[in-house]
Amino acid sequence: MVTSRFTKRRNRNYARVPWKVTHVELHRLASSLRRQYLAATHLHANLRIDPSVDIGRGFQLWMPDKGTLEIGAGTELRHNTYIEIYGDGVVRIGRRCTCTYYTHIACSTSIEIGEGASLGLSTVILDGNHRFRDVDTHLLDQGYDFRPITIGHDAVIFSNCTVINSVGHNSVIGANSVVTRPIPPYCIAVGAPARVIEYFGPPEERSPDIPPEVPSSWSPSNGAVRA
Ligand SMILES: CC(C)(COP(=O)(O)OP(=O)(O)OC[C@H]1O[C@@H](n2cnc3c(N)ncnc32)[C@H](O)[C@@H]1OP(=O)(O)O)[C@@H](O)C(=O)NCCC(=O)NCCS
Secondary structure, rough: OOOOHHHHHHHHHHOOOHHHHHHHHHHHHHHHHHHHHHHHHHOOOEEOOOOEEEEEEEOEEOOOOOOEEEEEOOOEEOOOOEEEOOOOOOOEOOOOOEEEEOEEEOOOOOOEEEEOOOOOOOEEOOOOOEOOOOOOOOHHHEEEEEOOOOOOOOEEEOOOOOOOOOOOOOEEEEEEEEEOOOOOOEEEEEEEOOOOEEEEHHHHHHOOOOOOOEEEEEEEOOEEOOO
């Protein structure tokens, strides 16, 4: 059969239809059903998930008590995001955040994630630390130490990080890091424990907590540049 250029282009366009049905339309429908299911099964708690939030496959919420979960418009919870909220814990995730696959958030006090923050693959954020120094008592009977956590707006946590302290706005945490101390805004921090290796914000906003030997890559004309 002879096909014109026009027919070929039309066929190419139709070829994407099954993909759009499964990956876009059904995905949206499934996300909406998941949100409605969560609302119906958490009448005992405070759940505010904006209708535009994309709730991916395998999302799980464990909120047995009167906790609070708020998720702002346009946020994406990709496959297998897991959020645990105990007691009257509060998790607030701002607008336009991204939780990449297998993000795990466990909260008993408060975890606030600012607008536009991005959490990479397998990010773990915890506000609780087991007590373990009493050798005569089993770990699970010793209780926890808690610390509320804040992830600033537009912060980026790359893959496989564990976050047990706060991260300032616009800061970037390198892959495989463990955040044990607060990271000020506009910093790149890497390692276990995460240490600040670069400051890329405006000079007047540089935190005194950043060691003086850490280089700054700010340029007034262009914003942040690599030194
Ligand atoms: C190891 C751990 C128990 C230490 O707790 P701690 O005794 O309170 O120790 P501190 O917070 O005082 O930290 C002591 C030093 O070790 C560093 N440190 C702590 N945890 C670290 C970790 N996991 N990796 C690398 N360094 C770590 C701290 O940065 C600190 O060094 P610094 O003062 O030079 O910054 C704790 O940090 C941890 O890893 N908790 C795990 C939380 C968790 O996974 N919970 C899951 C619950 S199911």
